[in-house]
Amino acid sequence: MNQTSTVPAHLPSLNELFGMATATASHALERWTNGAVTLSLEELHEAPLEEAAAQLGVSEERTVVILLSIAGELTGDFVLCFGEQDGRLLCSAVTGMPTSEGEEWSELDQSALLETGNILGSAYLNALTAHLGQQLVPTPPQFVLDYGASVVEQVLLPHGMLADLVFVARTTFRHGAGRSLDAQVLFVPGPALRDVMDQAISSH
Numbered sequence: 001m002n003q004t005s006t007v008p009a010h011l012p013s014l015n016e017l018f019g020m021a022t023a024t025a026s027h028a029l030e031r032w033t034n035g036a037v038t039l040s041l042e043e044l045h046e047a048p049l050e051e052a053a054a055q056l057g058v059s060e061e062r063t064v065v066i067l068l069s070i071a072g073e074l075t076g077d078f079v080l081c082f083g084e085q086d087g088r089l090l091c092s093a094v095t096g097m098p099t100s101e102g103e104e105w106s107e108l109d110q111s112a113l114l115e116t117g118n119i120l121g122s123a124y125l126n127a128l129t130a131h132l133g134q135q136l137v138p139t140p141p142q143f144v145l146d147y148g149a150s151v152v153e154q155v156l157l158p159h160g161m162l163a164d165l166v167f168v169a170r171t172t173f174r175h176g177a178g179r180s181l182d183a184q185v186l187f188v189p190g191p192a193l194r195d196v197m198d199q200a201i202s203s204h
Helices: 010-032 049-056 084-095 107-132 148-159 191-202
Strands: 037-048 062-071 076-083 142-147 165-175 180-189
Touching: 010 037, 010 107, 010 165, 010 191, 037 049, 037 084, 049 165, 062 084, 062 107, 076 084, 076 107, 076 148, 084 107, 084 165, 084 180, 107 142, 107 180, 107 191, 142 148, 148 180, 180 191
Parallel strands: none
Antiparallel strands: 037 165, 062 076, 062 142, 076 180, 165 180
16 A cells, blocks of 8 residues: 555645745745746645655755754754756746856855755745744754765755655745756655644544
8 A cells, every 4th residue: 555645634634835935945945046036836645765766856966955953952954956957947036147167066055055955944944843842943954965865865864764644745835937946855754743733633
């Protein structure tokens, strides 16, 4: 049986919650980029942890990950993931400048994606904080670049003994009337945070 259907009653509430968080992040991105970049939540579902890399659709090409962890007793990770080419296009949309050429990423490009991940991750965590009545404190975001599924597995490996399911949110970044860039967001709550989320959702 597919584990993605084990708790379907939770998904409508989370979809609404994460949809509002994405809208909040979109408004913040619009202000930050003078209206150049917006985003929307296209789909939210749950997937087994071991299938998360496949769910993200990453290949053996270089993949960009922005990792934002949650500090404190209620731990977890927020992971923004996209292909390198889309990452460079997003950098250009955010900064209004051509991206760096070749293998290396400039500090400006990395900073643009780190701030994008920080805006989106903070919006998600603020929405969860308000919904759960528990303060979720993010750590500074990290920029990770590696090949394909290996980079996602590196990020998820510490959770292997702690979490069975992760939330996968397909998110679209739009640059004005130009090209849409697909990104995937993984939200991996630790056991204590997952318990608090389950209790809060079931009580609504």
